[in-house]
Every structure is written in C-alpha cells, then in structure tokens.
Amino acid sequence: MDPAAWDDGDLNQDEELEFQEPMWAGRDGLIFLIDASKPMFVEDDSGSSPFRISLQCCRSTMLNKIVSSERDLMGVVLFGTDKTTNKLDVPHIYVLQDLQQPGADKIKQLETILNRPKFDDFENKYGHSNDFAISDALWLCQQIFADSPLKLSSKKILLFTNTDNPHGGSTQQQHRARRKAADLCQVGIDVELLHMGRDFDPSHFYKELIQTIKGEDSDDWRLPNPSTRFEELTARLYRKDHKKRSVGRIPFLLGGEIKFGVAIYNLVRQTTVPKKASLDKNTNEPVKSTIKKFHADTGEVLLSTELNKYQEFGFKKITLTLEETRNLRKMMDPCLKLLGFKPVSKVKIHHHVTPSSFIYPDEGLVEGSRRLFAALLDRCVAKKVVPICIYMPRSNSTPSLVALLPQQECLDDANVQLLPPGFHVVNLPYAEDIRMLNIDSSIKGNPEQIESAKAVVKKLRFGYSPYKFDNPKLQTHWSNIEALAMDYNEPKEVPDLTVPDHEYMANKLGSLAKDFLDHVYIAGYYPGDKPKASGGRKRASNVVDNDNPKRTPKAAEDTSDMKALALDEWLLVMFQVEKLKVDQLKAYLQENGIKVTGLKKADLVSKVYQQLGIDEPN
Numbered sequence: 001m002d003p004a005a006w007d008d009g010d011l012n013q014d015e016e017l018e019f020q021e022p023m024w025a026g027r028d029g030l031i032f033l034i035d036a037s038k039p040m041f042v043e044d045d046s047g048s049s050p051f052r053i054s055l056q057c058c059r060s061t062m063l064n065k066i067v068s069s070e071r072d073l074m075g076v077v078l079f080g081t082d083k084t085t086n087k088l089d090v091p092h093i094y095v096l097q098d099l100q101q102p103g104a105d106k107i108k109q110l111e112t113i114l115n116r117p118k119f120d121d122f123e124n125k126y127g128h129s130n131d132f133a134i135s136d137a138l139w140l141c142q143q144i145f146a147d148s149p150l151k152l153s154s155k156k157i158l159l160f161t162n163t164d165n166p167h168g169g170s171t172q173q174q175h176r177a178r179r180k181a182a183d184l185c186q187v188g189i190d191v192e193l194l195h196m197g198r199d200f201d202p203s204h205f206y207k208e209l210i211q212t213i214k215g216e217d218s219d220d221w222r223l224p225n226p227s228t229r230f231e232e233l234t235a236r237l238y239r240k241d242h243k244k245r246s247v248g249r250i251p252f253l254l255g256g257e258i259k260f261g262v263a264i265y266n267l268v269r270q271t272t273v274p275k276k277a278s279l280d281k282n283t284n285e286p287v288k289s290t291i292k293k294f295h296a297d298t299g300e301v302l303l304s305t306e307l308n309k310y311q312e313f314g315f316k317k318i319t320l321t322l323e324e325t326r327n328l329r330k331m332m333d334p335c336l337k338l339l340g341f342k343p344v345s346k347v348k349i350h351h352h353v354t355p356s357s358f359i360y361p362d363e364g365l366v367e368g369s370r371r372l373f374a375a376l377l378d379r380c381v382a383k384k385v386v387p388i389c390i391y392m393p394r395s396n397s398t399p400s401l402v403a404l405l406p407q408q409e410c411l412d413d414a415n416v417q418l419l420p421p422g423f424h425v426v427n428l429p430y431a432e433d434i435r436m437l438n439i440d441s442s443i444k445g446n447p448e449q450i451e452s453a454k455a456v457v458k459k460l461r462f463g464y465s466p467y468k469f470d471n472p473k474l475q476t477h478w479s480n481i482e483a484l485a486m487d488y489n490e491p492k493e494v495p496d497l498t499v500p501d502h503e504y505m506a507n508k509l510g511s512l513a514k515d516f517l518d519h520v521y522i523a524g525y526y527p528g529d530k531p532k533a534s535g536g537r538k539r540a541s542n543v544v545d546n547d548n549p550k551r552t553p554k555a556a557e558d559t560s561d562m563k564a565l566a567l568d569e570w571l572l573v574m575f576q577v578e579k580l581k582v583d584q585l586k587a588y589l590q591e592n593g594i595k596v597t598g599l600k601k602a603d604l605v606s607k608v609y610q611q612l613g614i615d616e617p618n
Helices: 009-019 050-068 103-116 134-146 171-188 205-216 230-241 322-329 369-383 447-460 472-485 503-511 513-518 561-565 568-575 582-591 601-612
Strands: 029-035 073-079 093-100 152-161 191-193 250-255 257-265 308-313 316-321 335-343 355-360 385-391 400-407 418-419 423-426
Touching: 029 050, 029 134, 050 073, 050 103, 050 152, 050 230, 073 134, 093 103, 093 134, 134 152, 134 171, 134 191, 171 191, 171 205, 191 205, 257 369, 308 322, 316 322, 335 400, 355 369, 369 385, 369 400, 369 423, 385 423, 447 503, 447 513, 472 601, 503 513
Parallel strands: 029 073, 029 152, 152 191, 250 335
Antiparallel strands: 073 093, 250 257, 257 355, 308 316, 335 385, 355 423, 385 400, 400 423
C-alpha cells in the first residue's frame, strides 16, 4: 500500500486536548437523602422551611447537571416518612425519584411539591415518622448504587437534615450507623452532610459519622457552620457536587528514590454553547459518523495499525509507523522533577504565558503522598520560596520549566473551603517568549487631575470575582431551552451583568464626576455632546444658560482660550487647533503681531504652534 503523507496535525491535536476533561471519566451518581420528619417542616419568619430549601437545592442542582453534565445520574430519597416505597421494603423510607438522568419530568415533579402552600397534602401522601434508622437509609442508597445498570466513576450521597441527634436515646442505632458508614468508605461511596438550623451541633452524632467515611487522616470531614439560607446552602452544594476530576496523575520526583504522587486539575475552563447534533429524521436519534479508510488499489478496509506516515529527505520517503511517530516526541516519562528553589518574588505576573494547572496529592499513586505533599507545601509557604521543576504532563507533550506557586487553604466565615491547599503550576517563558515593547512617552496630567482621577477610581472599586458575572449569551441559551422543556409561557429574563450600572455609578460618585470633568476638560467642553448641525438657523453666540453656565457656547471668533492652552500641552491636543477656522487662526496670529498674508490653513496652524512654543503633532 502507499504510505500516507506525513501529517503532524494528530500530534498537535493531542497537545491541544491535553488539559481537557478526559472522556474516560465516566458518570457521576448522586442521591439526595432528605430528612422528611416534622422538624424539617417548621417555618421561619420568612415562611421558608428546611424541607422546602432542600427541595429547592435539588431542583437547582438538577438544572445545573443538565447543563454541565447531562450523563450523570441523580435520585431523591426521603427518610422519616410514615409511608414506605422502595424495592427492599426498608421501613419509613420513600424513594421519590430513582437513580436516573435528570430531565424535565423530574424537575416538574419537584416543582409540583414546592408549589403546594405549606405542603398541605404531604401528611396524607407521605406522612411523618420518627421511627427510622440512618443506617437503613444509607444501606438503601448503597443498594441503589449497586443496582445501577451504568458504570459510575463516583458515588455520592448528600444528606439534608436539621436534627443533630436523630438516635439520641439509642446507642445501638448510633453504632449501626457508624458501622454502615465504615462500609460505605470501603466501597467508595462518599457522604456529604448539608445541615441546617442555627442550633445544629454536629458533635452529637454526625461529626463522628462523617469522619468515619472520610478517614481520620483527611481534612475533608471538617463540617462548616450550619446554614439557614437557600443561597448559602446552594453555594455549598455547588462546591460539594462540582466535578473535581483530574486530567492526569504523575509522580513528583524530589531526587533519588524519593517521590510522591500528584493529580493535575484545571481550575478554570471555558464554557461554550453545546455543538449541534445530527439527528435521524425518522427516529430522532443522534447520528454517529464513522470514518473508514480504503486501500487505493484493492479497496480493502484499512485498520489504524496498517497506516504509516512518511517524511521526504533527499528525495526519499522515510516511512514511520504511528507508534514510531509517537516515540519521536517522547523525551521522558510523564513526571514533575524538582530542580531547585527560587524566592517567590522571582515569579512575575508577565510569566503567565499559558493557562496554569493545579496539583494536589494523590494517595492512590504513591502511598504517603498526602503527608509528604503537605510538608513540602508548609515549608515553601514558611520560607517564601517556589519549587522550580521540569514538567512533563503527557508522554507525547513537550517538557517545560515550571514554577510551583504554593497556595494555602482558605475558608470563609462559615468554615467552607474557598481555596484548596496545593500548588499552581506556572509555566515559565523562554527568552524568545518575552519581547520588549517600545511605548511612546505620553503626556501626564497635572497633580489636580491625577488626584481627581484617583478619587473617582477609589469610589468605584469593588471586590472582583469571576463568579459574579455570568455569560449573558450562555444564560439566555439555557433559559430558552429550560422554558421549552418545562412548558413555561416565556423564558426567564436574564440580566446582563457585564453592562455597567450607570445610574448606580452616578449616585455613588456624586460630585466627584463633575469635579473630574472640570479638572480634565476645558470650559464648555463635555464629552458625549451631540455636534451642532451645520445647516438651519444659527444659534446666537451670546445666549446664556442660567441652569448650566458651563454649557454656555462661546463666540466662534473668541480665541482667548488659546493662550491658556499654552500652559497645558494635553489640553492643547484636546482643543485640536486644526479644527479652527481660517478666520479664527488669522485673528489670533494678527493679535500677536504675526503676518498672515498669503498663508494657507496648514501654514497658519504651524504658526500657531510656533507662537505657543509647542511642537506640532504629527
């Protein structure tokens, strides 16, 4: 067969996909385990109850799942009910929704329950009971995960309750719950507690339960402060449920035989509108396209292993197999190799030439990685240094020099993690990646103008966070799809948070805006004013606006301001001498004893700049 022409596009494509989410990540399984006992239905002053907030969180999470990862499975299980509905007939547990992909019918079912004022029919349809066991509820969730026909890469239970000691009078029930928690830990099922109520004390029961599942050496069992607001609980739920899948696992070589495992994560990823999918016109099922390559002479179907690549050298074709082509770029095994340390001040902001990654210890790759990683992070923070390493994330990628910028764990007031502990992998530029910019010197403002601008900037500053701004195009797209799927009369209005709120800014600035304009612009000039019409009736030059004397137009022949312009070059540029009429230029020059006979406008403009002692702009 004829060898295929050399094409390194496949290799470049592999490198571009290097930091994207792997396709082998699988599906996530998530079960909402909600307490349905009577304390969950006690309303606060705002008329909201913990049970209502829990269902609202379920609905919000389902909507996010449909947008972010529609392949994941979700289920809703109520415990503490009088009625029993589940496949194993576990008492006082009602499976509201089986473990399935979220859809419009699931969301509508939750909305139907939420729309009932004070859950009037809940007592008749589901009922309440205190004769339940947490161990039974956890065991049923474990069986639901086991019965799933689809392979799940992660399994998680989100437990909503406002009762801090459900088995206070039964030591046996507490022991059974802790034993079941140990079983969940062994089979890889995670449990997150979303507790509500200001008087909730996790130390009575749930602290030890969660610590048993997470492990004593882990800090993940640390429980945040109880929440009473839907916004706080939703934000906490998003952090717990947000995908934290690594894009790779590599060893960190410290020297000699000392190494530990780290997992690579992407903290920021661009979100785009989903691509269009081709559907069969008869069945409306997605159409999958396949590519087959045939031999040019025999017409036989060629396998990928039968395809070769070539490169011409000296009028000869050097043929390489796909495996040999990959090995050409394989310089070393994937790893992070420590070279030394530098002060953290050596890492500059302009070194950020490519998106950074984030590394976190991986105990599954090398046992004991968590402790060694924590020791390295602690010493780097204490000594204010950054490790300099050789970074090889993939076997077919190019090695690069990186600086590991340490980051300590950051918690908010509610004891919820905002920033995880770890290292940011900052790719260091080579010499050819940095270029010097020739920036022309600009004219600076006077001290009064600078102080006025500082006051405006200081007044309009705010704490920036990318989470405060949603992409209006994406939000509108998903709002329209949601309205279509949920049979809404019209989609929800999506506010464009990227547009400045001019009214709010004007109220906050007050008189500072006017002071800034008075210091920067010449009298009578206001940015944004409409130009005067060239035709029609001329406006009298001596008209005075009593409400706003600054806007009083000056006579066209008045050039007295030109002398004042000589004191400030920047204002002269703003005035733009070239826009003056010939009569104005001649009148000004004649007043200063300069002959203007036979001069054209360009010569008059040059004479004005010379008389003022200022270089003429190019």
